[in-house]
Amino acid sequence: MNILWDFDGTLFDTYPAYSRIFSHVLGGRAAEVEIYKKLKVSFSHAIDHYGLSEEQIDEMNRLEEKLQPADIVPFESVEEVLKLANKNVIMTHKDRKGVLAILQYYGWEEYFSDMVTIDDGFPRKPDAASYRYLHEKYGIDLAIGDREIDLIPANELGIRTCIFQGTSKAADYSLASYDKFQNIIDFDLLKKENL
The missing domain is CATH 3.40.50.1000 (HAD superfamily/HAD-like)
Structure with a gap:
């Protein structure tokens, strides 16, 4: 096969780590469990839902780059x-x-x-x-x-x-x-x- x-x-x-990053960028205004659900649809769906600015998206990308392989299980x-x-x-x-x-x-x-x-x-x-x-x-x-x-x-x-x-x-x-x-x-x- x-x-x-x-x-x-x-x-x-990977979604728990991404949900934490997303929550941090949002300043904690959304629960990680809710962010997780939006991310499961797609990242663009979550970005649109929470209305992230270009600066916030850039910050998310910077934080994601800092994730270590051990953070991804x-x-x-x-x-x-x-x-x-x-x-x-x-x-x-x-x-x-x-x-x-x-x-x-x-x-x-x-x-x-x-x-x-x-x-x-x-x-x-x-x-x-x-x-x-x-x-x-x-x-x-x-x-x-x-x-x-x-x-x-x-x-x-x-x-x-x-x-x-x-x-x-x-x-x-x-x-x-x-x-x-x-x-x-x-x-x-x-x-x-x-x-």
Whole structure:
């Protein structure tokens, strides 16, 4: 199975750190739990919702750059899923340097055959161009993301989708935790046997 992964909120639990930064920039005028919900839609959604100025966005970017790889924690059992896959690729709006620093910190760079980052010049999700590129190169079987915006491009290309810690009509599967991933594999094997 070849898997396309989103990064933030899918491989790594980055939203708590981003929510703290957002709250700091807002001067504490919004609860981190509420910010978290807005960020799960998208960063631009949260920025628009709270009406951040250019100066505040710049401050957020500066604070985000100060995050250390140790501040970004992988989700429990996700490494076991990475080991199960034939190939793993990443599509993220993060910069390549930041992604590589985190992967290297955890010793995970060996799990990934390729990645598309914001540095590669593809349009942002939900545009399917970056997914198409990775799919044509690797024959993606499953796309995993934590937001609907991560699944829409895969749907457009006919790739099965899995939403992590959420719900979406765009998802073929949903997972609350990665220790249940085997159920997806078993389900697909069962479907094939019944054909």
